[in-house]
Amino acid sequence: MIPASFDYEVAESAEHALSLLAEHGEDAKLLAGGHSLLPMMKVRLAQPAVLIDIARVAELSGIRIEGDEVVIGATTRHAELAGSDLLKAEAPVLAYAAAQVGDPQIRHRGTIGGSLAHADPSADLPMALLALGGSLEITGPSGVRVVGADDFFVGPFESVLGPDELLSAVRVPRGGAVPWGYQKFVRRANDWAIVGVAAYGGRVALASMGGTPLRATATEEALKSGASIEEAARLAAEGTSPGYDFHADVDYREHLARVLTKRALEGKTG
Amino acid sequence: MTQIKLTVNGGARSDEVEPRLLLIHYLRETLGLRAANVGCDTTSCGACTVLLDGESVKSCTVLAVQANDRSVTTTEGLVAEDGTMSAVQEAFRENHGLQCGFCTPGMVMAATSLLAENPHPTEQEVREGLEGNFCRCTGYHNIVQSVLGAAEKLSSTGSSATAESSTEVNA
Numbered sequence: 001m002i003p004a005s006f007d008y009e010v011a012e013s014a015e016h017a018l019s020l021l022a023e024h025g026e027d028a029k030l031l032a033g034g035h036s037l038l039p040m041m042k043v044r045l046a047q048p049a050v051l052i053d054i055a056r057v058a059e060l061s062g063i064r065i066e067g068d069e070v071v072i073g074a075t076t077r078h079a080e081l082a083g084s085d086l087l088k089a090e091a092p093v094l095a096y097a098a099a100q101v102g103d104p105q106i107r108h109r110g111t112i113g114g115s116l117a118h119a120d121p122s123a124d125l126p127m128a129l130l131a132l133g134g135s136l137e138i139t140g141p142s143g144v145r146v147v148g149a150d151d152f153f154v155g156p157f158e159s160v161l162g163p164d165e166l167l168s169a170v171r172v173p174r175g176g177a178v179p180w181g182y183q184k185f186v187r188r189a190n191d192w193a194i195v196g197v198a199a200y201g202g203r204v205a206l207a208s209m210g211g212t213p214l215r216a217t218a219t220e221e222a223l224k225s226g227a228s229i230e231e232a233a234r235l236a237a238e239g240t241s242p243g244y245d246f247h248a249d250v251d252y253r254e255h256l257a258r259v260l261t262k263r264a265l266e267g268k269t270g
Numbered sequence: 271m272t273q274i275k276l277t278v279n280g281g282a283r284s285d286e287v288e289p290r291l292l293l294i295h296y297l298r299e300t301l302g303l304r305a306a307n308v309g310c311d312t313t314s315c316g317a318c319t320v321l322l323d324g325e326s327v328k329s330c331t332v333l334a335v336q337a338n339d340r341s342v343t344t345t346e347g348l349v350a351e352d353g354t355m356s357a358v359q360e361a362f363r364e365n366h367g368l369q370c371g372f373c374t375p376g377m378v379m380a381a382t383s384l385l386a387e388n389p390h391p392t393e394q395e396v397r398e399g400l401e402g403n404f405c406r407c408t409g410y411h412n413i414v415q416s417v418l419g420a421a422e423k424l425s426s427t428g429s430s431a432t433a434e435s436s437t438e439v440n441a
Contacts, residue, residue, distance in 0.1 A: 001311050001312075002290060002292065002295075003290045004290070005288070005289075005290055006289055006290060007289065008272055008289035008333075008335050031336075034331065034332065034333065034336065035313065035331060038331050038332075038333070039312060039313055039331060042311070042312075051289065053335070053336065055336065079325075102313075102402070103316070103401045103402025103403075104326055104380065104383065104384065104399060104401070104402055105313075105316060105319055105326045105327050105328045105380065105402045106313060106328070106402065108322070108325040108326060108327050108383075109327055109328075109331070109332065189401040190314070190401050190402060
């Protein structure tokens, strides 16, 4: 399968990427690792007229501490997140989530910004960011705005990112000592989660339980009012709207959400 | 058309390519390097795995233009000029790590990358490290033994799995 023709531009800096976006408008797409975009282009679900390659912009990559946050450049690859000692110490649930994405080859190419901008409701990193209560730094023609993970995802494969904007960095709280758990239920190696759960402190996020990654709000409220993990986990599917497919029907997904939430709140990974 | 300059199996290349040309097609059709195979064409099976700057990637999901200024190694590039195979290749032969052979170049490249990142993997780590590569003959047992054998060979000789030969591209 071969993508439809497009023009290829290499951005020299974040500013250059923005000016190329301004020049080409909605016909342009940003390319980093290409591991969400290129598969879509190969099956012609996406046919951008211009690709703007931001993978070589050094300022968009890397992991650093800024005050009480860890700041991660948008083009930082999954393998770099998974192998980062800094991230493992400061936000271990995110390093762990990155290690669950796809397979080693995919983790050598795919980027955190690409995964978040793609906004797949069954993906690892959107769910992990939501559990962490992280935020996204979006650079546009009129400057930088910061959007919380709770407000970023608006539908399946849809976010608040505008066509003239660049997701430049991801911010997560420093919290190496905060208890966390992570559960990803799959039937096949390197698949997307049939249901996924990330827990961080009292926050619980779900994957594949609706059109966006979701907070398990009923579970979180119950925990806040002193319920046991077991009692709180029973509420994990409340307010969710999972779909059905050949992997699982709605009842089964709701059941998985409850079981996996309990395990995640117990600090288990798997 | 876009001009790309890159290193393939140790040799410098410069070519005009269409931006939409996939790396796997550049390697197979432009350069005539046929070790990497097109299997699923959907980033799943790993038959097209090559090394990009020493790291395993699925070349069906990389544009040739993304390899500009970078170094690509295919299975052909693991063989030394005098025909000596790499430790990983040799271990696959010794342990009969292949059946039909279609997945083998991808397995060898994934294993080469894995051993460069983790020179002493456990059996479990080898299995997880190869999760991006399918063997539809299901010959996984001997493949895993081959990678463990290669790790042993490399640690006894103290060499690295990514040692690249200076073989010129035969294209």
